[in-house]
Amino acid sequence: MLRIITQQAEAKNELRRICDRTSHDGIMHKEATVREVLQTVKRQGDKALLHYTEEFDHQRLTPDQLRVSGSELDAAYQQVSKELLDAIQLAAQQIEAFHRQRVPKSWVQFGDDEVVLGKRYTPVDRAGLYVPGGRAAYPSTVLMNAIPAKVAKVPQVVMVTPPGLEQKINPAVLVAAQEAGVSNIYRVGGAQAIAALAYGTETIPKVDVITGPGNIYVTLAKKLIYGTVGIDSLAGPSEVLIIADSHANPVYVAADLLAQAEHDPLAAAILITTDSTLAKNVQAEVKHQLQDHPRRELTEKAIAHYGLIVIVDSLETAAELSNEFAPEHLELEITEPWDLLNQIRHAGAIFLGTSTPEAVGDYIAGPNHTLPTSGAARYASALGVETFMKHSSLIQYSSTALNKMAGAIQILAQAEGLPSHADSVRLRTFGERHSD
DSSP: OOOOEOOOHHHHHHHHHHTTTTTHHHHHHHHHHHHHHHHHHHTHHHHHHHHHHHHHOOOOGGGSOOOOOOHHHHHHHHSHHHHHHHHHHHHHHHHHHHHHHHHHOOOOOOOOOOEEEEEEEEEEEEEEEEEEOOOOOOOOHHHHHHHHHHHHHSEEEEEEEOOOOOGOOOOOHHHHHTTTTTOOOEEEOHHHHHHHHHHOOOSSSSSSSSOOOOOHHHHHHHHHHHHEEEEEEOSSOOEEEEEEOOSOOHHHHHHHHHHHHOTTOOOOOOESSSSSHHHHHHHHHHHHOOOOTTTTHHHHHHHHHHHOOOEEEEEHHHHHHHHHHOOOOEEEEEOOOOHHHHOOOOOEEESSTTTTHHHHHTTTTSOOOOOOTTTTGGGGGOOOOOEEEEEEEEOOOOOHHHHHHHHHHHHHHHHTTTHHHHHHHHHHHTTTTOOO
């Protein structure tokens, strides 16, 4: 049963509990396991990958089966319907069009005294994408991770994903990868796949940036290898928070809550509303829509533990609670969503109006669906082209400019006890000991 609460203090406590739902004692034990996996793959390469794939995924592979063959990639196109292929291609076009607007531009500024300053953006050499398997296939995740890398002009993009039954990978995932420009695909998952991307093996190349969501073992692995390579974020279980007023349709709201809850037993589905009648109607509608739900058992667990309806006295209070939770997905199912937007400070993606379910963002709108979770929207943003790029500062001083700033530079260097810093300027500006 989806719970309804009316007290703001209780609501804050519940939202904090839900936000912290992945913080528990078992994490330390899992982290020790992940450390062992990482070090073993680093030492043993492919041998360790094959061992862990058999142990964790119950699939026995040979070294030459790690990489998905060209014939399997070709066959994938014959195994998806024309309608699905058309949808994948349409989504790819929409995602690419959006991300092309976000490519950071290098710039150079010429100032007084021949001072030249600037910033130069360049892509990483190689990106590694993790695409989860398990409960479902995620071609949309392939597109959302690979296309920004392609737009950033990363020379090589590789992908890892767990093997399914009989070592198969969902054909829609393989098709999406080819449509998005992935160079090579490897059938390996879990922490061992992250280790392979971070350190490289005989088969899988070492990359510079790893992106993509996964289970707790994947997330911990990304946390532990950060610094060896870059990562996008530490994504946790998915979540949606809906702010709704009396004009919202309870059938739509219930469907949107369930759309999030069906991802995972740890997924969070929260409604904050100013209307008690809507709250009760949504509660009843969630129960009704769950009756014949194909993923009922999983979805019910999420709703029971991390589903919540909060009744508040104003939309301003709703916005305040939302900002404290900093949701991955925020839906504004209210009459004037743009009026409330100015009060929203923290959210991964914001969906405005009653005709914009979160599923639009998952698949087709264009903005990335790889978003900060568990309160990380307070300081983090969606995956994008910038994730696959880095920038270098450009600095050039003329002798006139250096002479002008020499005094201040030397004073600061001396204050920090770094005499050679000061000398590197003094020797240039006062003409002492010039080489011939």
